Amino acid sequence: MPKYILTIGLEVHAQLTTRSKMFCACPVEYGAEPNTHTCPTCLGLPGALPVLNKAAIEKTLLTGLMLGCSTPPVVKWDRKNYFYPDMPKNYQISQFDLPLCLGGGVPLYDFAYPKDAQKSIANPGKVVKLTRIHLEEDVAKSTHHDRFTTIDFNRAGTPLMEIVSDPDIDSAEEAVAYLGSLRQILLYGGVSDADMEKGQMRCDVNISVRPEGTTELGAKIELKNINSMSAIRRAIKFETERQIDALERGEKLIQSTRRWDDDRGETTLMRTKEDAHDYRYFPDPDLLPLHTDKLLASVKPHVPELPHEKRARFEQQYSVSAYDASVLSSTLGLSAYYEEAVSARPDVSPKKVANWLLNDYLGTLNSKVSYVIPSVATEPQTINYAIPAGFGSSTSVQAPSTQFPISGQAFADFVYQVESGKISAAQGKEVLPVMLDTGKPAAEIIKAKGFEQVSDTGALEAIVEQILAANPDKVAEVKGGNEKAMNWFTGQAMKASQGKANPKMVTEIVRKKVLG
Numbered sequence: 419m420p421k422y423i424l425t426i427g428l429e430v431h432a433q434l435t436t437r438s439k440m441f442c443a444c445p446v447e448y449g450a451e452p453n454t455h456t457c458p459t460c461l462g463l464p465g466a467l468p469v470l471n472k473a474a475i476e477k478t479l480l481t482g483l484m485l486g487c488s489t490p491p492v493v494k495w496d497r498k499n500y501f502y503p504d505m506p507k508n509y510q511i512s513q514f515d516l517p518l519c520l521g522g523g524v525p526l527y528d529f530a531y532p533k534d535a536q537k538s539i540a541n542p543g544k545v546v547k548l549t550r551i552h553l554e555e556d557v558a559k560s561t562h563h564d565r566f567t568t569i570d571f572n573r574a575g576t577p578l579m580e581i582v583s584d585p586d587i588d589s590a591e592e593a594v595a596y597l598g599s600l601r602q603i604l605l606y607g608g609v610s611d612a613d614m615e616k617g618q619m620r621c622d623v624n625i626s627v628r629p630e631g632t633t634e635l636g637a638k639i640e641l642k643n644i645n646s647m648s649a650i651r652r653a654i655k656f657e658t659e660r661q662i663d664a665l666e667r668g669e670k671l672i673q674s675t676r677r678w679d680d681d682r683g684e685t686t687l688m689r690t691k692e693d694a695h696d697y698r699y700f701p702d703p704d705l706l707p708l709h710t711d712k713l714l715a716s717v718k719p720h721v722p723e724l725p726h727e728k729r730a731r732f733e734q735q736y737s738v739s740a741y742d743a744s745v746l747s748s749t750l751g752l753s754a755y756y757e758e759a760v761s762a763r764p765d766v767s768p769k770k771v772a773n774w775l776l777n778d779y780l781g782t783l784n785s786k787v788s789y790v791i792p793s794v795a796t797e798p799q800t801i802n803y804a805i806p807a808g809f810g811s812s813t814s815v816q817a818p819s820t821q822f823p824i825s826g827q828a829f830a831d832f833v834y835q836v837e838s839g840k841i842s843a844a845q846g847k848e849v850l851p852v853m854l855d856t857g858k859p860a861a862e863i864i865k866a867k868g869f870e871q872v873s874d875t876g877a878l879e880a881i882v883e884q885i886l887a888a889n890p891d892k893v894a895e896v897k898g899g900n901e902k903a904m905n906w907f908t909g910q911a912m913k914a915s916q917g918k919a920n921p922k923m924v925t926e927i928v929r930k931k932v933l934g
Contacts, residue, residue: 422662425635426587426654427624428596432579432610433556433617434477439575440555441468441511446577448616452570460555460575462507467704472713474577475518477609478553479710479717481579482519484607484724487551489714493518494707499698504558504569512580514699517552518710524548524583525726529744530598532651535591546596547584554578559617573617579610585624585635590654594647597621602725606750614646621650627661636661637671641685644678653678657685728753736760736768745776751821758826759833766834774833774850782851783823823854832860839922842912845869878911878919882927885910896932904928 438445442459458466482489496514523545528536556576561568581600587593601619604610612619621644626636641657644650661671676685725747732743747753756775760768832853836846841864852863885907886893895903904925911924
């Protein structure tokens with residue numbers, strides 16, 4: 419049986435975080451009462467004229483800068499003609515031959531791959547090449563019922579970026595990594611909330627297969643109606659097998675569009691695929707070409723530190739592992755909270771702060787229904803952080819720790835209590851959940867629980883001497899070089915003091931009295 423090569427290209431549609439629509443002043447608001455945010459322009463009524471949304475153009479240019487795209491000195495808008503009920507004008511204002519962004523690429527972050535694929539990444543460090551990013555208006559939202567369809571025109575006219583990749587993706591796992599990495603970058607730039615469940619980020623998947631040893635791509639088949647990353651992975655795997663089976667039977671694949679049925683786990687034919695000439699593109703006569711040099715210059719200062727840059731800095735600056743740096747940099751909210759805590763207590767190791775944050779703090783919060791541990795490969799994420807206020811018409815800035823129950827300062831103070839030996843790690847695991855539930859400072863909870871450790875040298879020496887005198891055989895083991903026996907003495911001292919003895923001081927006293 420011949421082997422086949424899979425080639426994938428993705429077309430990602432991302433709604434921009436602007437207050438108003440692309441060509442009119444109607445507000446953009448998810449979940450508003452249907453058909454309440456409309457006007458003659460977004461309803462396509464005769465005589466209504468479009469006006470460009472400057473903030474939407476800025477955010478698209480910012481996306482291009484983050485992804486290494488180039489921008490033509492002059493761009494224009496075009497009419498893309500098609501006739502669907504969700505497009506009231508019977509054409510969409512889009513961009514054809516002179517889009518805002520050309521080229522560039524999306525780096526695939528290891529942490530964005532599906533968890534079961536992260537240990538066997540075929541092309542680590544891969545950057546998926548982009549063809550273009552163009553700006554257009556979204557269509558209305560159609561909801562299909564058993565016997566009829568309702569349409570909500572609130573979404574019609576919402577600024578929408580279409581990010582088109584080259585056919586440069588080799589597997590379903592790489593497609594998931596591409597979407598997760600791209601989503602993380604969009605969130606970092608504050609250009610899109612990119613919530614797939616809310617339709618703020620949608621994806622069409624172009625798939626082709628060809629026999630090994632051939633260079634010409636197979637027929638491009640587009641998959642529609644995919645609304646989650648896990649569904650995208652399943653859809654790609656199903657469609658790949660379907661195409662290979664068809665070729666093995668001697669069938670000829672034709673360029674077409676298919677719908678993904680998530681309940682049945684299969685694709686079904688929608689229509690044969692249109693080419694660009696079927697849309698009859700032509701320049702929109704109501705919108706003049708746009709010179710981009712000044713806009714581009716105004717946007718460049720707002721390019722943020724990107725996820726891979728922040729991850730590398732965390733590894734170097736804070737001496738955390740590559741994996742921990744990936745998690746800490748997975749959202750702006752989490753990374754800002756971590757740095758808030760680290761800067762609050764320079765006397766506490768940043769690595770210890772990271773350990774407590776990732777292993778205990780987030781684990782405790784994750785047990786609460788209202789919180790999801792940040793992951794660039796899943797959605798939705800409850801932590802977000804907007805770009806600086808005053809840039810275009812961005813949504814309001816959210817403080818970095820508003821999604822966390824306690825401040826970074828309070829958390830750093832807690833870590834200090836443990837790492838300085840004032841309480842044990844086991845006691846810390848009891849204190850932290852109370853802090854998160856009540857907001858009380860660590861010191862207050864420690865006092866209330868009676869966890870203050872005994873650090874008086876005289877008192878600890880008395881406890882150790884009693885244990886040494888009662889266990890001469892263990893003393894001999896320590897003298898013989900058995901370090902585990904040393905730990906045994908520390909454990910006995912902790913029991914004798916009901917957990918209040920400072921374990922570090924106990925170990926030092928045992929070592930001094932036994933080994934001299």
